[in-house]
Amino acid sequence: MEKLKRTIAAVLMTTICLSSLTACGKTHQSETYHQRGPLDIQKVTYLVYSGWVNEVDMYVITSDLKGEKYTIYPDANKAYDYLNGELPPEHSDENPYEGYEVTEFEIDELQWSSIVNVMTRVNFMELDEDMSTKDLIDDGASYYIRVETSDGVHTSGGYMAGYDDNSDSTRFARAREMLENATKGV
Numbered sequence: 001m002e003k004l005k006r007t008i009a010a011v012l013m014t015t016i017c018l019s020s021l022t023a024c025g026k027t028h029q030s031e032t033y034h035q036r037g038p039l040d041i042q043k044v045t046y047l048v049y050s051g052w053v054n055e056v057d058m059y060v061i062t063s064d065l066k067g068e069k070y071t072i073y074p075d076a077n078k079a080y081d082y083l084n085g086e087l088p089p090e091h092s093d094e095n096p097y098e099g100y101e102v103t104e105f106e107i108d109e110l111q112w113s114s115i116v117n118v119m120t121r122v123n124f125m126e127l128d129e130d131m132s133t134k135d136l137i138d139d140g141a142s143y144y145i146r147v148e149t150s151d152g153v154h155t156s157g158g159y160m161a162g163y164d165d166n167s168d169s170t171r172f173a174r175a176r177e178m179l180e181n182a183t184k185g186v
Contacts, residue, residue, distance in 0.1 A: 038120045040150040046179040047082055047157070049142040054097075058082050059183045061115070065107050069186045072100040083146045083155060103186060111182045118178040119147055122171035125154045131172045132158030143176055 046059040056072040072082065073091065075098045080086040091099030119125075124147055133140070137160050144157030162173030 038116050039125065039147070041116050041119060041147055042150060043148040044115060044119070044179065045083055045144075045146040045148075046176070046183065047142075047144040047146075051139040051141045056082065059179065059186070061107060061112075061179075061182065063112065065109065065112055067105045067107055067183070067186070069103040069105065069183065070100050071103070073098050083144060105183075105186045107182055115178055115182060118175055122174050124156065124171070124175050125149070125152070127154070127156040127168060127172055129156055130158050131156050131161035131169065133160035133163045133169075135160070135164065137163070143172075145172075145175055145179065 041063060043060065043062045046061075048057045050056070054074065054076075056070075056074055058070040058072060059067060060070070061067040070082075070087065072080075072087065074080070075088055078088065080088060088099050089095075091101045124145070132142075140160040140163075142157065142159045143161045144155060146153065146155040156172060162169050162176050
């Protein structure tokens, strides 16, 4: 009886070991074929409409580590698609309450890598286009992010985007926070 127990135990141990080795091989193979690397981001545009001020801030950061901050004073009678490059005429003394001003800046390689890593980690390209909050909030800001990769372009954002209590909103908030950190002080 004791010999039978040892034989059964040995067979079970052998089966477990073989199963483990087979499973490890399969895991390794699936990681090789389904592993997702960082996004090949060419340009990121971050747009903030303040809820209480007639001013729009737009940051454009490119993979060459260059950035531009557009401070836009919108014309109440016209609508521009800022994310697609539409801007009012440049700001001038003749028209001090309309137009835009540009400030150039640079980011370092670590900041760019962090942006790419966060956009990849939160799977930004899969977020809904409209991430507006479901809560009633007065005088809040609107946030939009547009990511251009070698494979395509995706825009996500909306009124108080990133402030709801769900996973998609949290993902958007993490992407937004990374961009705010990269553009702080500009």
